[in-house]
Amino acid sequence: DIQMTQSPSSLSASVGDRVTITCRASQSISSYLNWYQQKPGKAPKLLIYAAFSLQSGVPSRFSGSGSGTDFTLTISSLQPEDFATYYCQQSYSTPRTFGQGTKLEIK
Amino acid sequence: QVQLQESGPGLVKPSGTLSLTCAVSGGSFSSTNWWSWIRQPPGKGLEWIGEIYHSGSTNYNPSLKSRVTISVDKSKNQFSLKLISVTAADTAVYYCARTGYSHSFDIWGQGTMVTVSS
Numbered sequence: 001d002i003q004m005t006q007s008p009s010s011l012s013a014s015v016g017d018r019v020t021i022t023c024r025a026s027q028s029i030s031s032y033l034n035w036y037q038q039k040p041g042k043a044p045k046l047l048i049y050a051a052f053s054l055q056s057g058v059p060s061r062f063s064g065s066g067s068g069t070d071f072t073l074t075i076s077s078l079q080p081e082d083f084a085t086y087y088c089q090q091s092y093s094t095p096r097t098f099g100q101g102t103k104l105e106i107k
Numbered sequence: 108q109v110q111l112q113e114s115g116p117g118l119v120k121p122s123g124t125l126s127l128t129c130a131v132s133g134g135s136f137s138s139t140n141w142w143s144w145i146r147q148p149p150g151k152g153l154e155w156i157g158e159i160y161h162s163g164s165t166n167y168n169p170s171l172k173s174r175v176t177i178s179v180d181k182s183k184n185q186f187s188l189k190l191i192s193v194t195a196a197d198t199a200v201y202y203c204a205r206t207g208y209s210h211s212f213d214i215w216g217q218g219t220m221v222t223v224s225s
Contacts, residue, residue: 001169034211043202043218044153049211087153091210095168096143096155 002026002090006099012107017078021102023071023088032092035064035073038101039084047086048073078104109134111203111216119197119223125190129203129216136161136184141206144177144188146199147218154199158206159186193223 003026013019023033031051036044046055048064051071061076075082083106088099115127129142136142144156157167159177167175176189190197200218207213 032209034209036212043215044212045215046207046211046213049207049213050209053208055211055213089153089212094155094158094166095170096158096210098153098155100152 001095002029002093002097004088004090004097004099006086006088006102008102009100010103010105012105013078014107015078015080019075019078019104021073021086021088021104023066023073023099025069025071025090025092028068029090029092031067032090033064033066033071034089034091035062036087036089037082037084038087044087080106109205109214111205111214113201113203113216113219115201115219115221117220117222119193119221120225121194121223123193123223125188125193125197125201125221125223127188127201127203127219127221129186129188131184131186131205136179136181136186141166141210142179142186143204143206143212145202145204145212146197147202148196148199156188156190156201195223197221198223 005024007022033051035048038044052064085101085103110132112130119125141158143158159165179186202218203216204212205214
């Protein structure tokens with residue numbers, strides 16, 4: 001199985017801040033990396049697919065980059081509704097695997 | 108727009124069988140998509156259980172493969188999950204999801220909580 005490791009596990013930030021979350025794969029996954037946002041009691045929501053493609057309807061303040069083993073999710077200017085948990089997921093091979101999550105909290 | 112809705116018992120006894128159904132509405136089930144089951148234990152991360160294509164082809168997580176069956180009923184626009192010999196470790200919110208571009212999960216059901224307890 002491909003292991004996905006996110007850092008940090010938690011992060012405190014303020015509205016307006018620029019935030020970056022990192023995801024590392026245990027082997028190369030090309031650009032088969034997706035990012036999700038999950039709020040308490042809700043299903044995850046797809047933000048970014050194929051490392052940098054913005055899902056329809058997702059604000060442009062979200063962006064993704066990377067390839068191979070190292071990837072980042074950047075939120076350019078945090079909004080109140082962005083405080084949530086973020087997961088990366090590899091879709092290079094089965095079993096599909098997720099990172100452990102990064103909880104983004106209000107400072 | 109495609110919507111997914113999970114249904115099934117919220118309580119299953121240890122050593123019993125967990126059975127859930129995902130109803131697909133608002134779109135064609137027989138498309139080029141795969142359809143997945145994903146679970147999330149309380150307070151923990153996400154675990155992919157497996158996926159099915161409309162033809163019936165499946166892929167399973169090796170960690171669960173010996174206990175899992177995913178099936179499809181195209182006439183009812185739904186697919187199902189069966190997990191046998193459950194234990195408390197199988198207590199989780201179970202989600203069904205559609206696989207979209209680049210094998211991402213682009214549409215999710217709301218999730219259903221299943222508790223394994225006597």
